[in-house]
Amino acid sequence: MSLAEDLSRLDELHRQGGLSDEEFAQAKAKVLSRGETPARNDAVVVQALNGLRRSRSDRWLGGVCAGVAQMTGVAAWIWRISFALLALCAGSGVLVYLLLWIFVPEEPVVTMTPRQLGS
Structure with missing residues (x-):
């Protein structure tokens, strides 16, 4: 499943009352962290090495x-x-x-x- 499909499914569950606000926020954060691109992580490493x-x-x-x-x-x-x-x-x-x-x-x-x- 794509990131957009996961988020829309979570939103639908939240609107139907299947997820509380807190559960929705936790699940959304989990989905978004899973979809993080490696380029962002590479940028952090490069920035740290440039600070050496x-x-x-x-x-x-x-x-x-x-x-x-x-x-x-x-x-x-x-x-x-x-x-x-x-x-x-x-x-x-x-x-x-x-x-x-x-x-x-x-x-x-x-x-x-x-x-x-x-x-």
Whole structure:
């Protein structure tokens, strides 16, 4: 069944009294979430990846692990251990780290004016 047919069937059931307002809203939300296109999900992933920045404050080498940690919500030390373990696997961790160091920009420098400092 198509999305439009599902919605019209739900609307008909709601008008006939087969579904309460709350049940109708839940069923409609379920049908609409099922009909979500993968392009929307891809856009969210692309937007998240475009937000990836290397950290300026929490860095050991290039700030890659702290930047990935900020984006994913996983602690930076876990990423550091992961890259170190991957480095033991034919150097793949070193390669990935270097590529991220080269291609991921640093987070912008935050400067404060004397007015913001309270002077």
